[in-house]
Amino acid sequence: xxxxxxxxxxxxxxxxxxxxxxxxxxxxxxxxxxxxxxxxxxxxxxxxxxxxxxxxxxxxxxxxxxxxxxxxxxxxxxxxxxxxxxxxxxxxxxxxxxxxxxxxxxxxxxxxxxxxxxxxxxxxxxxxxxxxxxxxxxxxxxxxxxxxxxxxxxxxxxxxxxxxxxxxxxxxxxxxxxxxxxxxxxxxxxxxxxxxxxxxxxxxxxxxxxxxxxxxxxxxxxxxxxxxxxxxxxxxxxxxxxxxxxxxxx
Numbered sequence: 001x002x003x004x005x006x007x008x009x010x011x012x013x014x015x016x017x018x019x020x021x022x023x024x025x026x027x028x029x030x031x032x033x034x035x036x037x038x039x040x041x042x043x044x045x046x047x048x049x050x051x052x053x054x055x056x057x058x059x060x061x062x063x064x065x066x067x068x069x070x071x072x073x074x075x076x077x078x079x080x081x082x083x084x085x086x087x088x089x090x091x092x093x094x095x096x097x098x099x100x101x102x103x104x105x106x107x108x109x110x111x112x113x114x115x116x117x118x119x120x121x122x123x124x125x126x127x128x129x130x131x132x133x134x135x136x137x138x139x140x141x142x143x144x145x146x147x148x149x150x151x152x153x154x155x156x157x158x159x160x161x162x163x164x165x166x167x168x169x170x171x172x173x174x175x176x177x178x179x180x181x182x183x184x185x186x187x188x189x190x191x192x193x194x195x196x197x198x199x200x201x202x203x204x205x206x207x208x209x210x211x212x213x214x215x216x217x218x219x220x221x222x223x224x225x226x227x228x229x230x231x232x233x234x235x236x237x238x239x240x241x242x243x244x245x246x247x248x249x250x
Contacts, residue, residue, distance in 0.1 A: 040096035043165035056130030056142035099183035104204035188236035
């Protein structure tokens with residue numbers, strides 16, 4: 001049926017569409033606001049890979065706008081044993097940091113990991129990285145890092161897949177923060193179960209208790225940040241809600 005532009009039917013239809021659009025926008029805004037308030041556990045990225053080869057190809061790296069590039073630069077500086085209070089503030093107070101050795105579920109625990117690195121390693125050098133995903137709320141890059149131990153005259157070169165879930169509240173700002181930081185060094189994701197995970201959690205919980213770093217005072221209030229129970233998956237394979245991707249083609 002056609003409606004004349006000045007007919008009553010036209011105005012009723014236009015009003016209905018307007019209020020439906022307004023309703024949809026309101027729902028979206030409420031959903032976004034609710035997401036902003038969720039703790040880091042809700043932002044976990046999960047993936048398995050066809051290969052554990054995460055060697056970066058810098059010539060294929062995606063370009064980033066200045067705020068996102070500054071974020072990645074700060075993360076790489078942290079990996080390179082150059083922690084500062086400002087760089088650690090790249091994370092929200094309720095963030096999660098998850099790698100082979102650590103599961104830290106607030107910024108206080110995570111800060112301890114970054115400030116402890118220079119005490120464990122005499123040097124950490126970034127050999128290159130490749131941004132492979134640059135989405136509104138997510139940045140992912142392959143990373144190549146060389147770690148020189150302080151007590152043992154040995155350097156270990158490690159490649160990994162770094163996934164950063166971005167904070168919805170700051171994703172459009174000049175100082176973007178991270179809700180969930182995951183670092184994977186092999187083709188599997190983390191199950192968050194068993195003795196290995198118990199050690200990761202114990203390590204993160206106890207390093208702040210023994211670390212002598214005055215910068216930690218800046219983050220003491222983060223011990224009380226919102227937390228939820230860790231997500232447990234039973235396995236680090238595809239069956240553990242971790243879709244498989246071929247990162248060698250990126």
